[in-house]
Amino acid sequence: MTFEKRLEARAAEFEAGLGDALDAAASRHAGLPPRLADAMRHAVMSGGKRIRPFLVTETAIALGSDAAAAQPAAIALELVHCYSLVHDDLPAMDNDPLRRGKPTVWKAFDEWTAILAGDALLTLAFEHLGGAACPDLDDKRRLSLVTGLALASGGRGMVGGQCLDLEADKLGQPKVATQEHVQRLQAMKTGALFRFACEAGAVVAGAGTTETTAMARFGAKLGAAFQLADDLLDIEGDAETVGKATAKDAAAGKATLVGLKGLAAARAFLAEIESDALNEISGIGSRADVLRETLRFACARRK
């Protein structure tokens, strides 16, 4: 099976579980207002590569667990990712009317519904980890997932990264963005959830501290590679292949590592990150081959 096929197959499998989780929430939550349930579903069941759930699952498998045990953590993480897109798209934030060719939640419903749907999805993620949806894990591992997800997605993680991004975008701060600043912003805004994805897979598999930390580092580096490859694609990509307007970042005056380092140095840095990431999991052997392929996919992608 090619890597792309595996990613697609896992996404299909994952989405069935995700849909069930939303149905279960709606029926268990007899009080969930239909408008809110519809907006939550619109936000969550809108395609995407489901790369974060894929990482949770494949990390858990690489460390001896299975997809079923990883599913609750994968669902919770994807709920957080989806809520963040709903809030990011709002007029007061990125003001995006479309996502993957479909109206965003605030456009399909309205702003207040989008704010509340995001709030409800974030809350549902923690309900999902704490509750009966997570029967394969003991209390210690569930709590570790709750804390890990909160740290990755809160003020020092994803939300903090979004704050730094909007400070640059709306307030022009800092006036001169250094490479360090851009790396920190990206590590928070996108890296933190990738980091948690691999950490969560290790927690699900009951891995020890050393292995869990190594996996978390691998995830963080994979996230950095993913982001840098995206920035390179923005400059190098042919608009037709990429399927979206290219050189968008430059036009928007957005500071990226490619802009700060130059094209050749950015490509070399990507190779360095890839090599560092491989080192993190060098002790795991062939069981982690899917993770290595994921890294290669992230670094080499052309769209």
Next chain:
Amino acid sequence: MTFEKRLEARAAEFEAGLGDALDAAASRHAGLPPRLADAMRHAVMSGGKRIRPFLVTETAIALGSDAAAAQPAAIALELVHCYSLVHDDLPAMDNDPLRRGKPTVWKAFDEWTAILAGDALLTLAFEHLGGAACPDLDDKRRLSLVTGLALASGGRGMVGGQCLDLEADKLGQPKVATQEHVQRLQAMKTGALFRFACEAGAVVAGAGTTETTAMARFGAKLGAAFQLADDLLDIEGDAETVGKATAKDAAAGKATLVGLKGLAAARAFLAEIESDALNEISGIGSRADVLRETLRFACARRK
């Protein structure tokens, strides 16, 4: 000590702990952007009666535990309450520029900062329950608090109630609000967190299922009494005593139980709720006297 003095003393004690928790989050979270930290502090350290933390603490004490053990749950609950105010005040929601005479977060900062500060506070609440801030409780009780808080504050709880409220306000739905609808809305929007406050106190104290359920029901009824007394105050209160414009609900065309039942029947209903609530904790004896006083305070308040 009079009840009001006790409430004030607890609020002062609680706020010291709450401030410490925010400081700890800011220092532990080296990456927390200062703008976000400031907005979170603005949202949280802005006065208020701190009635929900008071209920967590007093319920825990009534069942044999103490204020220190109850503090993490009290803080998590207040963080959720404060985030909900930040989002509710947004232009797309209630469009309130002032709260307790001070600019709301979106007014003092801007809309995107307010959205992110709310998101970060909600996430911090779960971090707080899952993590090291909660040393006195075993894993089982921490998880029970995570799940309970998520259920109370999510789509079938507080966020769902806010959705129903805005459906009425913005979309005029339902066209005719029945008493059942108004009661359901209020039970979700404000009742769910009151319910959780007393449930959490019981969980902290390690109470059994019967006692925990009775406490949760007491909390829900206390919340309903609080809301109904507020509605009565809106009609009956003298603007000078209440400190805000009265008959605001009627002017805004908002459906309330007082409007639907009439004044005399609403007063009788409040007495009925008070009596039902007292019944829920009749088995607990004098240890629960502060909770009984809280109920009396909620029902009899004049401002």
